[in-house]
Amino acid sequence: MKIIALYGGQSAEHEISILTAYSMLQAFYYNYYQVQLVYITREGQLLKGPLLTEAPKLEEDLHLTVDNAETISFCDLVEEDTLVFPMLHGPNGEDGKIQGMLETLNMPYVGAGVLASACAMDKIMTKLVLQQIGIPQLPFVAVTKNDWRKDQEEVFRHCEGSLVYPMFVKPANLGSSVGISKAENQEELKASIDLALQYDHRVVVEQGIEAREIEIAVLGNEEVRTTLAGEIVKTVDFYDYDAKYINNDVTLQIPADIPEEIHEQARAYAEKAYLALDGSGLSRCDFFLTNNHDLFLNELNTMPGFTPFSMYPLLWQEMGLKYGDLIEELIQLGLMRHQAKQRLSITHQ
Numbered sequence: 001m002k003i004i005a006l007y008g009g010q011s012a013e014h015e016i017s018i019l020t021a022y023s024m025l026q027a028f029y030y031n032y033y034q035v036q037l038v039y040i041t042r043e044g045q046l047l048k049g050p051l052l053t054e055a056p057k058l059e060e061d062l063h064l065t066v067d068n069a070e071t072i073s074f075c076d077l078v079e080e081d082t083l084v085f086p087m088l089h090g091p092n093g094e095d096g097k098i099q100g101m102l103e104t105l106n107m108p109y110v111g112a113g114v115l116a117s118a119c120a121m122d123k124i125m126t127k128l129v130l131q132q133i134g135i136p137q138l139p140f141v142a143v144t145k146n147d148w149r150k151d152q153e154e155v156f157r158h159c160e161g162s163l164v165y166p167m168f169v170k171p172a173n174l175g176s177s178v179g180i181s182k183a184e185n186q187e188e189l190k191a192s193i194d195l196a197l198q199y200d201h202r203v204v205v206e207q208g209i210e211a212r213e214i215e216i217a218v219l220g221n222e223e224v225r226t227t228l229a230g231e232i233v234k235t236v237d238f239y240d241y242d243a244k245y246i247n248n249d250v251t252l253q254i255p256a257d258i259p260e261e262i263h264e265q266a267r268a269y270a271e272k273a274y275l276a277l278d279g280s281g282l283s284r285c286d287f288f289l290t291n292n293h294d295l296f297l298n299e300l301n302t303m304p305g306f307t308p309f310s311m312y313p314l315l316w317q318e319m320g321l322k323y324g325d326l327i328e329e330l331i332q333l334g335l336m337r338h339q340a341k342q343r344l345s346i347t348h349q
Contacts, residue, residue: 001032001033001081001082001083002033002034002036002051002079002081002082002083003033003035003082003083003084003085003331004035004036004082004085005025005035005037005038005085006038006040006087006088006098007020007021007038007039007040007062007087007088008021008039008040008042009040009042009088009089009093010040010041010042010044010092010093011089011092011093012179013089013093013178014042016089016305017087017088017090017093018059018063019305019307020087020089020305021062022056022059022062023308024085024087024306024327025052025055025056027308027323027324027327028055028324028327029324029328030053030054030055034053035051036048036049036051036052036082037050037051037052037062037064037069038077039062039063039064039069040088040093044092045066045071046073046074046076047064047065047066047069047070047071047072048069048070048071048072048076049062049064049068049069074101074105075105077105078105078106078107082107083108083109083331083334083335084108084110085109085110085330085331086098086099086102086109086110086111086303087303087306088303089303089305090173090178091121091173091174093303094117094121094302094303095117095118095121095122095173096114096115096117096118096121099111099112099113099117107338108335108337108338108339109334110281110330110331110333110334111280111281111302111330112279112281112282112302112303113278113280115277115278116277116279116283117302120277120279120283120299120301120302121173121302122172122173122202123171123172123173124172124202126277126299126300127204129276129277130273130297132276133273135269135272135273136269136295136296136297137296137297138206138207138209138288138298139162139163139206140163140204140205140206140207141158141159141162141163142172142202142203142204142205143159143193143202143203143205144201144202144203145197145201145202148193148197155193156189156190159189159205160186163205163206163207164207165184165185165189165208166182166184167189167192167205167206167207167208168180168181168183168205168206168207168208169181169182169183169189169192169193169195169196169203169205170196170204170206171197171199171200171202171203172200172202172203172204173199173200174200179198179199179200180196181195182208189205193205209288209290209296210290210291211288211290211291212231212232212256212258212288212289212290213231213232213234213286213287213288213289213298214229214231214232214256214258214262214286214287214289215229215230215231215232215284215285215286215287215311215315216228216229216266216267216284216285216287217230217282217283217284217285217311217312217316218271218274218279218282218284218285219281219282219316219330219333221280221281221336221337221340224271224274224275224279226267226270226271227267227316227318227319228254228255228256228263228267228315228319229255229256229262229263229266229267229287230252230254230255230256230315230318231252231253231254231256231257232250232251233250233251233253234250252314254311254314254315254318255318258289262289262293265295266285266287266289266295269287269295269297270283270285273297273300274300277300279300280333280337281302281330281333281334281337282302282304282312282330283300283301283302283304284300284301284311284312285297285300285301286298286299286300286301308323313326
């Protein structure tokens with residue numbers, strides 16, 4: 001069987017996708033699979049690289065160019081006995097666009113489908129869905145670029161009337177803490193909204209709180225499994241892009257040192273949210289936990305960081321599922337979901 005490793009992509013998380021892909025490619029069971037490299041450039045061009053029968057030796061081997069790879073279209077991905085493994089983070093990869101293309105091509109693929117990908121990528125839609133099913137959310141204000149252009153003073157009144165400083169400002173459709181900043185006053189709020197609007201035309205202004213950050217890993221299709229919580233132990237004020245990927249200012253504690261009932265509550269919320277968004281394959285659910293043990297679900301990440309040192313695989317390792325076996329299970333979940341859809345399609349004909 002052939003696995004297409006689809007990585008790179010047109011987002012600010014392009015380099016993170018390459019890190020994820022390189023890590024995963026070290027752990028595939030090459031005695032069962034051949035792995036076809038397909039790199040999406042920052043401009044959206046598809047480059048078909050070598051067909052791997054063993055793990056690549058260097059991360060640089062994944063940086064394909066028109067000089068060492070074949071230019072192809074999405075239609076060229078279609079082959080018998082082939083599954084696509086999207087190793088993409090952020091817009092144009094994790095937001096339902098690629099998933100919609102693969103659905104149109106009727107190709108099996110790993111991870112969330114169109115609905116879950118689109119909703120979970122959009123922080124505003126995620127919050128609205130989770131509110132509907134009774135999962136606690138931090139207070140927030142949604143701001144569009146049109147709102148901001150039309151009347152900044154009205155935006156300030158809305159934010160300051162609903163929230164108190166500090167506030168966190170986030171692009172609605174980005175991950176890996178890209179474009180996120182903290183505002184302690186109106187001047188900083190203006191700068192933060194300006195920054196976030198460089199990445200998206202919709203942003204979330206969210207209430208800042210003193211809280212621990214805990215995360216739950218979710219795995220499955222209709223039958224869902226969850227892990228115990230892990231905690232991000234911070235040495236910086238908040239977990240921004242530099243802290244995550246450049247300065248290594250964050251320590252992971254697995255499992256988190258929290259009461260058993262908090263573990264169980266977080267796991268229950270994670271499963272409920274995952275099913276409400278029609279999740280499949282995998283997700284990481286991120287929570288805030290206050291000193292009073294109040295839980296707030298911050299977001300779901302349908303393609304979390306996946307190096308051997310990332311929270312998602314480490315949580316499953318704590319539960320007894322090794323990195324390579326986790327990747328294999330994701331492949332099987334993708335195949336099972338595709339087969340189930342094919343059976344439904346036949347039934348409806």
